[in-house]
Amino acid sequence: DAKTTQPPSMDCAEGRAANLPCNHSTISGNEYVYWYRQIHSQGPQYIIHGLKNNETNEMASLIITEDRKSSTLILPHATLRDTAVYYCIVSPAGGTSYGKLTFGQGTILTVHP
Amino acid sequence: DTAVSQTPKYLVTQMGNDKSIKCEQNLGHDTMYWYKQDSKKFLKIMFSYNNKELIINETVPNRFSPKSPDKAHLNLHINSLELGDSAVYFCASSQDRGWRETQYFGPGTRLLVL
Numbered sequence: 001d002a003k004t005t006q007p008p009s010m011d012c013a014e015g016r017a018a019n020l021p022c023n024h025s026t027i028s029g030n031e032y033v034y035w036y037r038q039i040h041s042q043g044p045q046y047i048i049h050g051l052k053n054n055e056t057n058e059m060a061s062l063i064i065t066e067d068r069k070s071s072t073l074i075l076p077h078a079t080l081r082d083t084a085v086y087y088c089i090v091s092p093a094g095g096t097s098y099g100k101l102t103f104g105q106g107t108i109l110t111v112h113p
Numbered sequence: 114d115t116a117v118s119q120t121p122k123y124l125v126t127q128m129g130n131d132k133s134i135k136c137e138q139n140l141g142h143d144t145m146y147w148y149k150q151d152s153k154k155f156l157k158i159m160f161s162y163n164n165k166e167l168i169i170n171e172t173v174p175n176r177f178s179p180k181s182p183d184k185a186h187l188n189l190h191i192n193s194l195e196l197g198d199s200a201v202y203f204c205a206s207s208q209d210r211g212w213r214e215t216q217y218f219g220p221g222t223r224l225l226v227l
Binding site: 038041042043044045046051085087100101102103105 | 117154155156157158161171203205215216217218219220221
């Protein structure tokens, strides 16, 4: 599985954009980048995923560099409820690794008033 | 409506006991998973079932035995509980077993072994 590197923690002011970076320099051509988050004491929650094009949904935007070696999750208007651990995951390319998400340590995002 | 539910939410038990955790999903998904989150907050996959067939079985002690009576349920039975089994156990489901499938997680079961 491709390894991901994320900063351990970040701060963001409420109402501002939160930009969470992720490095995945060993990603393979057919591996997707997934983002999940875990709010305290809850189960992980899917946010967004992408292959090589930028993606946007109602929760966030995902910007993937052209060489696919890094990506950025953008929460356009962070709220206090966005305080959570954010995980960047590179999915395995199939075979016996179907559905096997490997969670790293993630980034603790703290949104403050 | 709860998409992925787990029971119990909390479980406190003595070392050596046998216990079960139940998981149910009402999303119509074909694949279900069990994850373990330890005290250091690392989340690791344990098992995965697709249409009641075991497809992922990570290096987990034999004391852990998953059972899927139907594709909406995946239960986890743990024999001879040990102190190190204390953790939060999360169940998840996805439409299919493909690596592009989004996984939906339950609220977790907090197991404490004394």
